[in-house]
Amino acid sequence: MLKKSLIVMLALLIAATALAGCGQKPAEQGKEEQPQKEASKILRVGIISNPPKLDPVFATDTSSARVIYQIFETLVDYDNDGNVQPLLAESWDISEDALEYVFHLRKGVKFHSSVAGEPTANGGREVTADDWIWSFNYILNPDTNSPRAYFLDMIKGYEDYQKKKTEQIAGISKVDDYTIKIELDYPFAPFLSVLAYNTFNVLPKEDVEKHGTDQFNFHPVGTGPFKFEEWIQDDKIVLSKNENYWAKDENGNQLPYLDGVEFGIVTDLAMQWTEFGLGNFDIIEEVDDPYYHEAKEMPNFIERAELATYYYGFNLTMAPFKDNKPLRQAFNYAIDRQGLIDIVRNGRALPASGALPPGMMGYDESIEPKYTYDVEKAKALLKEAGYPNGIKVELTYNTSDAHKRIAEALQAQFKQTGIDVSLKNIDWGALLDAADRLEMPFFRMGWTADYPDPDNFLYVLLHSDNIGPNGNYTGFSNKDFDEITMKARTETDPAVREELYKKAESIAREEAPWLFIYHYTTHGLAQPYVKNMRVPFFGAYSLKYTNLDIEK
Incomplete structure (x- = not known):
């Protein structure tokens, strides 16, 4: 309880304050009141998993890419229809034989001046050709061990550099401070598209060397519209506006409009x-x-088809799927894809009978087998596979309500054929690690195009050179398939390339290294006050927030 004398003093003070308020003069006419400070525009984005990596050199998944796209930038980018457009390269020239690319770099691009609230080692300096030369050599260096370095294996000198026969890759050179040249060993049709992939960003040497490959993941520094501030594992990632960003809108206004982004x-x-x-x-x-x-029914909901495939992988290096094509085919005939899509996915997908999605070169609905829902055929194949009384197998999937519902629906369908599937869920990072090491006999996976070419599906995911972390998580190895996909990589005639990819797709369907389930659609949903919302060609995960604004 307060003392009596203190109560009296407080009462007098309150009365005096009230009287003083009554005697105040009104504001003088014409005199401006102090403007209120505008509220910060922080975009709050809900994401479903903790990104495994924020270092683009080592990231291979869409969860990581969603954040990486805000921090880092590549030479070229995609427009909303999937066409290559300039980004940090203002323009480029291609030789007639398609073996030489000369990129003219944008001037005035600067690295971030701070990271996690501390000054960066590079100091926010300008990006020049030397930074691109260093970045490509760092990413492609075998000691760096970037899982997507091989995307650029067509660059002249790549093999010698990987074998440490040279100190630098021969095919990447500086013309002047704002021009670089890249030479190829052979023409590669989707080369520009590959350069837009989110591994091949410009990096500040000083910060990479200061933090090392392990800690740069937690101190990512790029040139993008947002800077890294904080990462609380399994809780949130916080980015702030890059006040020195190079881009402006068509009216000359500085980008980005947002003050920051918080991924929850x-x-x-x-x-x-x-x-x-x-x-x-x-x-x-x-x-x-x-x-x-x-x-x-909401005003800021956008949906479109996506170059992506949802599948379950069969591990071809261990029982029961090793050397047992009838078993793998039995699984593919045992599921009702359209029923799954209609009931569980609200019709938001297309049934898959192969690896390539609709809209991709080489996709052909007439390719056999088509893997329709056929319980009797599945049972006959199970018997041929050596399991006349059925089989038990464990499916590993990454934690998600949506993945769980799909797994449970397919689990029920499998039972009609005599296939008993038990379910195990683990987090996304753990699933990727286990897939890299080919540790799971049967596992959930999905693939969204890194570049719009069948090479990114058939060569990357199923060629024997890429078994393990490079993308071939099933251990699939087929000599004819390997030869066809390698030939398609060097072919320049689009019609010939398409026929080659159809042949490769036919082999993949017949050998069935995957349980082909469906091809995705992609969507984005934002509050009505989020302006300039869109869903890019590659999916909502690739949306860059440079032009988004909040107007409440």
Whole structure:
């Protein structure tokens, strides 16, 4: 209890304050009041998993790419229809034989001046040709061991550099401070598209060397519209506006419009949807199937087809799927893809009978086998495979309500054929690690195009050179398939390339290294006050927030 004397003093003070307020003069006419400070524009994005990597040199997944696209930049980019356009290269020249590319670099591009609230080692200096030469050599260096370095194995001198016969890769050279030249060993049709992949960014040597390959992941420094501030594992990632960003809009206004981005990690899609409804997220990564019809009626919901395939991988290096094509085919005939899509996915996908998605060169609905739902055929193939009384197998999938529902629906379908599938869920990073090491006999996976060419599906995911971390998680190895996909890589005639990829796709369907499930659609959902919202050609994960704005 307060003492009596103190109570009296407080009463007198309150009365004096009130009287003083009554005697105040009104503001003078014409005198401007102090303007209120504008609220910070922080975009709050709900994502479903903790990104495994923020260092683009080692990232291979869309969860990581979603954040990386905001921090780092490549020579070229894609427009909304998937066409290559300039980014940090203003223009380029290609020789008649398609073996030499000369890139003219944008001037005035600067590395971030701070990271995690501390000054960067590079000091926010300008990017020049020397930085691109160093970055490519660092990424392609065998000691760096970037899992996507081989995407550029057509560059002259790549093999010698990988074998440490040379100190630098021969095919990348400096013309002047703002021009670089890249020479190829053979023409490669999607070369420019590969350069837009989010591994091949310009990096500041000083910061990479200061933090090392392990810690640069937690101190990522690039040239993008946003700078890294904080990463609380399994909770949030915070980015702030790059005040020295090079780009302006068509009216000369400085980009980005936003002051920052906060990625909130919420693995429960129902909770993510609830938080969006409460206004706690401005964008959510994924609208779960139960809320799809409601989301479709919202003004900032956008949906489009995606160059992507959802599949379960069979490990061809271990039992029961090793050397047992009838078993793998039995699994493919045992599922009702359209039923799954209609009931579980609200019709938001297309049935898959092969690796290539619709819209991709080499995709052909007439290629056999088509893997329709056929229980009797599946049973006959099980018997041929040596399992007349059925088989038990464990499926490993990454934690997600959506993946769980799909797995449970397929689990029920499999039982009709005598296939008993038990389910095991682990987090996304652990699943990728296990896939890299070919440790799981049967596992969930999906692939979204890194560049719009069948090479990115058939060569990357199924060629024997890429078994393990490079993308071939099943251990699939087929001599004819390897020869065809290698020939297609060097072929310059589009019609010939397409026929080659159709042959390769036919082999993949016949050998069935995957349980082909469906081809994705992609979507984005934002609050009505988020302006300039769109869904890019490669999917919502590749949306760069440079032009997004908040107008409440």
